[in-house]
Amino acid sequence: MTTTSTDKIVRPTAGRSALPAPKYPRVFGVGRGRLVQYGVFILLALFVLAPIVPILYQSFRDRPLYEAGGILTADNYGKLFTDAGFGQVILNTAIFAFGTTVLTLLIAIPMAVLVVRTRLPFGRLLGLSMQWPFFISSLILGFGWITLYGPAGFVSVQFRQLLGFVPWNLYSLGGMAVTEAVGLAPIAYVFCANALRQSDASLESAARVCGAGPLRILFQVVVPMLRPPIVYSSILIFSMSLETLSVPLLYGTPVRIEVFSTFLYTNGLQSISPDYGILGAASTLILAVTIGTVAIQAKVLKNAQRFISVRGKATRPRLLDLGWIRWIAVVAIVIYIIFGALLPILGLIFRSFTMIFTPLQNPFESLTLSNYERVFTFPVYVQSITNSIVVAVVGAILVSVLALLAVLVARRSPFKFARSVEYLALAPQAMPGIIVGIGFFWAFALTPGGGWIQGTLVAVIIAFGLRALPTAFGSIAPAIMQIGNELDNAARTSGADWFGTFFRILRTLLRPAFVGAIILVFVTMMKEYSAALFLSSANTGVIGTTMLDLWVQGNTGSVASLATIQIAITAVFVAVASLFMKGHTDA
Amino acid sequence: MPEVKVSGLHKKFGDVTVLNDINFTIREGEFFTLLGPSGCGKSTTLNCIAGLETPSSGAITVDGVPFVDTHKKLYVPTEERNLGMVFQSYALWPHMSVEANLVMPLAIRKASKEEKSVRIHEALETVGLSHLKDRYPHQLSGGQQQRVALARALVYSPSVLLLDEPLSNLDAKLREQSRAWLKRLQVELGITTVYVTHDQDEALSLSDRIAVMFDGQMAQIGTPAEIYEKPATAAVAAFVGSCNFFTGRLEGHHGGIALVRLDNSGILVKVASALTLDKGDAVTVAVRPERLSITSRTADVTGANVLETTVLTRSYVGSRYEYGLKLGTNVVQVISPSGDLDGAVRLVFEAEDALLYAGSSVPSAEAAELMTVAS
Ligand SMILES: Nc1ncnc2c1ncn2[C@@H]1O[C@H](COP(=O)(O)OP(=O)(O)O)[C@@H](O)[C@H]1O
Ligand SMILES: [Mg+2]
Numbered sequence: 033m034t035t036t037s038t039d040k041i042v043r044p045t046a047g048r049s050a051l052p053a054p055k056y057p058r059v060f061g062v063g064r065g066r067l068v069q070y071g072v073f074i075l076l077a078l079f080v081l082a083p084i085v086p087i088l089y090q091s092f093r094d095r096p097l098y099e100a101g102g103i104l105t106a107d108n109y110g111k112l113f114t115d116a117g118f119g120q121v122i123l124n125t126a127i128f129a130f131g132t133t134v135l136t137l138l139i140a141i142p143m144a145v146l147v148v149r150t151r152l153p154f155g156r157l158l159g160l161s162m163q164w165p166f167f168i169s170s171l172i173l174g175f176g177w178i179t180l181y182g183p184a185g186f187v188s189v190q191f192r193q194l195l196g197f198v199p200w201n202l203y204s205l206g207g208m209a210v211t212e213a214v215g216l217a218p219i220a221y222v223f224c225a226n227a228l229r230q231s232d233a234s235l236e237s238a239a240r241v242c243g244a245g246p247l248r249i250l251f252q253v254v255v256p257m258l259r260p261p262i263v264y265s266s267i268l269i270f271s272m273s274l275e276t277l278s279v280p281l282l283y284g285t286p287v288r289i290e291v292f293s294t295f296l297y298t299n300g301l302q303s304i305s306p307d308y309g310i311l312g313a314a315s316t317l318i319l320a321v322t323i324g325t326v327a328i329q330a331k332v333l334k335n336a337q338r339f340i341s342v343r344g345k346a347t348r349p350r351l352l353d354l355g356w357i358r359w360i361a362v363v364a365i366v367i368y369i370i371f372g373a374l375l376p377i378l379g380l381i382f383r384s385f386t387m388i389f390t391p392l393q394n395p396f397e398s399l400t401l402s403n404y405e406r407v408f409t410f411p412v413y414v415q416s417i418t419n420s421i422v423v424a425v426v427g428a429i430l431v432s433v434l435a436l437l438a439v440l441v442a443r444r445s446p447f448k449f450a451r452s453v454e455y456l457a458l459a460p461q462a463m464p465g466i467i468v469g470i471g472f473f474w475a476f477a478l479t480p481g482g483g484w485i486q487g488t489l490v491a492v493i494i495a496f497g498l499r500a501l502p503t504a505f506g507s508i509a510p511a512i513m514q515i516g517n518e519l520d521n522a523a524r525t526s527g528a529d530w531f532g533t534f535f536r537i538l539r540t541l542l543r544p545a546f547v548g549a550i551i552l553v554f555v556t557m558m559k560e561y562s563a564a565l566f567l568s569s570a571n572t573g574v575i576g577t578t579m580l581d582l583w584v585q586g587n588t589g590s591v592a593s594l595a596t597i598q599i600a601i602t603a604v605f606v607a608v609a610s611l612f613m614k615g616h617t618d619a
Numbered sequence: 620m621p622e623v624k625v626s627g628l629h630k631k632f633g634d635v636t637v638l639n640d641i642n643f644t645i646r647e648g649e650f651f652t653l654l655g656p657s658g659c660g661k662s663t664t665l666n667c668i669a670g671l672e673t674p675s676s677g678a679i680t681v682d683g684v685p686f687v688d689t690h691k692k693l694y695v696p697t698e699e700r701n702l703g704m705v706f707q708s709y710a711l712w713p714h715m716s717v718e719a720n721l722v723m724p725l726a727i728r729k730a731s732k733e734e735k736s737v738r739i740h741e742a743l744e745t746v747g748l749s750h751l752k753d754r755y756p757h758q759l760s761g762g763q764q765q766r767v768a769l770a771r772a773l774v775y776s777p778s779v780l781l782l783d784e785p786l787s788n789l790d791a792k793l794r795e796q797s798r799a800w801l802k803r804l805q806v807e808l809g810i811t812t813v814y815v816t817h818d819q820d821e822a823l824s825l826s827d828r829i830a831v832m833f834d835g836q837m838a839q840i841g842t843p844a845e846i847y848e849k850p851a852t853a854a855v856a857a858f859v860g861s862c863n864f865f866t867g868r869l870e871g872h873h874g875g876i877a878l879v880r881l882d883n884s885g886i887l888v889k890v891a892s893a894l895t896l897d898k899g900d901a902v903t904v905a906v907r908p909e910r911l912s913i914t915s916r917t918a919d920v921t922g923a924n925v926l927e928t929t930v931l932t933r934s935y936v937g938s939r940y941e942y943g944l945k946l947g948t949n950v951v952q953v954i955s956p957s958g959d960l961d962g963a964v965r966l967v968f969e970a971e972d973a974l975l976y977a978g979s980s981v982p983s984a985e986a987a988e989l990m991t992v993a994s
Contacts, residue, residue, distance in 0.1 A: 049776065050701065050775070050776040050777065050778060051701075051725070051728045051730060051738075051775040051776060052701060052728070053698065053699045053700060053701035053728070054698065054699070054727055054728055054729075055699065056696075056698065056699065063696065446673075516708060516710065518706040518707070518708050518710035519710050519712060519713075521666075521669075521671050521697075521704070521706065521710065522704070522706060522710035522711075522712070522768075522771075523712075523723070524669075524670075524671065524696075524697040524698050525669055525671075525697055525698075525700075525702055525703070525704040525772075525781075526698075526723055526724035526727065526771070526775075527698045527699075527701070527724050527727040527728060527775070528698055528723075528727055529696065529698045532698070532727065536723060536727075537712055540714050541713070541714060
């Protein structure tokens with residue numbers, strides 16, 4: 033019996049005099065916790081508004097915003113549609129985004145159902161292999177696809193030899209949508225797979241008891257449960273394809289198909305005298321669209337979450353047996369993984385070690401390291417590699433710290449503007465990288481004394497950091513929700529103030545989530561490049577911008593070698609960081 | 620040991636009023652319990668005292684020191700109130716050993732090294748766990764965790780101890796033992812204690828005084844005996860202990876005795892009451908099962924109220940029997956020491972055994988339905 037030993041009550045503690053509660057210093061009548069909360073709020077507001085405000089301002093100004101004496105006008109919006117042909121751009125973007133969304137769902141939904149709910153050979157392995165896009169940027173995926181399936185690609189040439197023609201055209205809206213869908217499918221897959229894993233198995237058991245066969249159960253019980261994640265992920269995919277730059281840039285530029293992001297790219301960077309008014313107006317309209325879709329997405333997620341997180345039930349749904357159909361399923365998934373991701377990436381890596389990459393000539397005969405040599409003989413290229421690493425490391429730490437503070441304020445403080453802090457931290461989701469780049473470029477130009485920052489790595493870190501902030505916030509927030517609020521309250525009653533509670537209690541408990549956020553942000557920032565197009569100078573390019581430069585010069589071998597280097601850096605970092613994290617959580 | 624004074628406490632979450640004009644004063648060294656069904660606002664009240672919630676309006680002082688006063692825009696943050704609190708989930712910091720959990724409040728108060736070790740030793744001795752100081756929370760049983768949480772709340776000798784359903788996560792047997800232990804501990808320490816529970820047995824056995832709350836309103840404050848014997852409302856009578864309720868109409872009133880005609884059977888009963896009501900008013904008669912006695916038809920009985928009934932059910936509940944009797948359309952619950960009664964019996968009670976409430980205030984429709992039979 034546990035209580036018997038306590039029957040004797042020894043010298044009561046109350047015999048001692050009370051230890052007085054600590055007194056905390058106040059600044060202007062508020063504690064340090066409140067100061068931190070206001071600090072985080074103001075910093076986030078500045079961070080998010082800095083690129084938006086100049087864009088809005090520029091869109092209504094008749095000349096570049098750093099030129100004196102401008103007048104406010106709405107002419108830019110008119111010119112955008114008449115001179116600049118923005119209408120066609122909107123149409124292209126809509127077709128591309130819609131096509132991408134549909135194709136993504138066509139790949140992701142069957143795959144999720146098959147992997148999670150049916151007995152598949154190598155099911156676990158197939159599920160795990162859906163994580164690949166986390167490591168690979170869509171720019172690299174685009175290069176890979178062109179290497180294989182482009183007009184002069186390895187596979188295309190093979191087909192031309194066999195058939196006399198190539199049955200597809202990669203450089204089209206359709207080709208863009210297919211490539212983008214292959215890259216985005218894993219995101220939709222994750223949402224659907226989670227919903228399927230958490231759904232209640234008893235519904236299925238009930239259907240089984242009623243004598244329903246596996247196919248019937250699949251279509252009548254399992255698939256309807258997927259509606260919320262499908263709605264959510266289609267809006268997410270749609271808004272991501274509205275802002276993506278890589279694939280439309282690589283495929284669309286040679287054939288002059290423009291979408292939102294490439295319109296900004298060509299008008300802002302490639303024209304000799306960019307029309308700032310048009311640039312501002314286009315950016316404003318695009319921002320309005322992306323913010324709209326992200327707002328819908330947030331609203332849908334709120335409803336969907338109720339559906340997705342049916343927790344607490346440990347009943348594992350029984351896996352359905354599809355018989356011979358499962359082999360077709362496996363083949364389809366393997367084709368997706370091999371031809372969609374594995375071969376293009378491997379092809380690109382292989383390309384980096386050859387002079388020429390075509391089926392017309394045995395590539396093993398021209399094995400060489402000269403692609404790498406070229407990269408390493410030019411200091412600017414080497415510099416871009418170190419820049420990428422510096423930006424990713426410094427950015428990962430800074431952004432994770434900021435995200436951690438934002439999560440604490442948003443989810444664990446009585447702060448008046450806690451909700452606004454959360455919205456601010458998530459808002460950059462709706463801000464396309466290229467617009468972030470334009471916005472900060474103008475913001476630095478407008479800020480008195482802000483000129484020194486222009487073209488430095490600091491500018492690049494700030495812009496990439498803003499883009500990565502929602503990712504970091506999203507990875508820390510669930511972790512803090514797992515920690516009971518009563519742990520904070522116990523610390524408060526024990527005498528720790530809001531700040532002390534974090535340093536004494538939450539800091540240790542949140543460490544795994546924090547390290548996780550650092551890894552995630554590192555990988556995100558390693559892949560990022562679009563915001564740097566406007567912001568970096570000759571010495572402050574990153575791997576992505578250098579790859580684009582080399583690509584435009586037709587230097588595909590060096591592009592392939594830089595892509596290989598980027599993949600290698602990411603893989604090594606993730607491996608080391610995961611090991612480190614494992615060692616720490618075990619201790 | 621200080622006194623705690625709560626006055627005019629209101630709390631709203633958005634549009635929902637969760638606390639509505641809560642007032643009470645807890646005397647020095649008193650064991651004071653907030654009792655009520657779950658969701659009635661007990662924890663919110665306790666959290667207002669602790670400073671974890673800020674009231675929408677109202678004032679709280681402890682030992683004459685104002686902790687919060689919405690009129691004067693005054694608010695002392697939780698960490699400066701020096702209260703000890705034990706939470707329902709115990710809230711032990713999972714990454715710290717028992718000792719480290721206790722060190723923390725002392726470290727915050729910059730206690731010297733000796734002071735720390737003396738106090739931790741004493742606090743753990745008090746709860747009988749000094750041999751477990753190097754364990755981690757997950758290596759302890761629920762009862763041990765609860766006592767560590769108590770030791771952590773006591774280690775800095777706080778002025779007031781706040782306990783939010785500390786026993787509710789223990790299993791039934793252990794809960795009873797812990798209850799007795801907690802009572803002894805509190806008496807020994809003499810610390811002013813505010814205790815929150817929805818368990819009436821716990822409240823009755825532990826408390827010096829109880830405050831019964833419903834829906835954010837204070838229903839009654841009194842000693843356990845007062846709450847049980849003289850519940851201020853039918854709702855209190857129903858919540859604390861079990862009770863039979865019969866609706867009826869007042870037929871007359873003289874000399875402190877009311878005559879009530881019961882709706883269920885048309886029988887006239889006498890009930891002692893100081894209520895001033897008019898003839899014909901709807902009233903509710905409440906009688907506790909153990910205040911009723913049953914005799915066989917053949918026995919000679921005297922009493923203010925002798926009612927003819929029949930036995931519907933009888934069950935042995937350990938050392939006594941619980942009967943279900945049919946009185947008109949109602950089932951009446953009676954506790955009796957004898958287990959051999961059956962068939963037609965008499966139900967007997969004095970006018971003073973019953974309580975009278977104005978209006979037909981049957982506690983819940985569902986309970987009323989369960990207590991109804993076809994006549
Ligand atoms: N943070 C909150 N926001 C909104 N409503 C709350 C919050 N905390 C408590 N409530 C509501 O206030 C009421 C009283 O809660 P509580 O004081 O915890 O009840 P008790 O402890 O008596 O079970 C409940 O209806 C609860 O839903
Ligand atoms: Mg409660």
